[in-house]
Amino acid sequence: MTHPRIVGIAGSFRRPSKTRSLVETIGAEIGRTRSVDFVVHDLVEIGPGLGGAFSRTQLAPDAARVLRDIETADALIVGTPVFKGSYTGLFKHLFDLVEPDALRDVPVLLTATGGGLRHALVVEHYLRPLFGFFEALTIPTAVYASESNFIDGTLVDAAVRERASTAAAQLSTVLGQRVEQTRSREPVRLAAVR
Numbered sequence: 001m002t003h004p005r006i007v008g009i010a011g012s013f014r015r016p017s018k019t020r021s022l023v024e025t026i027g028a029e030i031g032r033t034r035s036v037d038f039v040v041h042d043l044v045e046i047g048p049g050l051g052g053a054f055s056r057t058q059l060a061p062d063a064a065r066v067l068r069d070i071e072t073a074d075a076l077i078v079g080t081p082v083f084k085g086s087y088t089g090l091f092k093h094l095f096d097l098v099e100p101d102a103l104r105d106v107p108v109l110l111t112a113t114g115g116g117l118r119h120a121l122v123v124e125h126y127l128r129p130l131f132g133f134f135e136a137l138t139i140p141t142a143v144y145a146s147e148s149n150f151i152d153g154t155l156v157d158a159a160v161r162e163r164a165s166t167a168a169a170q171l172s173t174v175l176g177q178r179v180e181q182t183r184s185r186e187p188v189r190l191a192a193v194r
Helices: 018-033 043-051 061-072 089-096 122-133 158-185
Strands: 005-010 037-042 075-081 107-114 143-146
Touching: 005 018, 005 061, 018 037, 018 075, 018 107, 018 143, 018 158, 037 043, 037 061, 043 061, 043 089, 061 089, 075 122, 075 158, 107 122, 107 158, 122 143, 143 158
Parallel strands: 005 037, 005 075, 075 107, 107 143
Antiparallel strands: none
């Protein structure tokens, strides 16, 4: 039996990254309650091979692999650092290359990190509409964390950790429902009559 495959996308340009840490924290939380295959990609891995591509055919192999992972995931946990009140341009460019129908009904948990609370609504004003275009199933609870919520790259703020746990539980529930739906659609095999 295969486990649901969750792909994390961290729109970070450097490591260590608070955005990646937040995405990984939520993925680990889901992994405590459900068996999943979880992989995280960040833009620092694929930036040069992504930024110079004007079409899918121009993508470097690493960037093309990440794009395939996004389009074939059972669920996504996406995160972006906030720059000038929005997601990063390279993060948007990656999703500009995603096939329009590839994320229809795919559960997506939205996260963002920024310098302070004034950026907290980025998840609602930028990320949710982006994934609405794809007709993705965005999880109701989004998670925003600011610099003060981390110590040495680890999410420590109790309120944000609780929100991350709530969002993880919501995504886990949706994944469970999807697994059950898939099982109920499997053909019934009748035992041989003797």
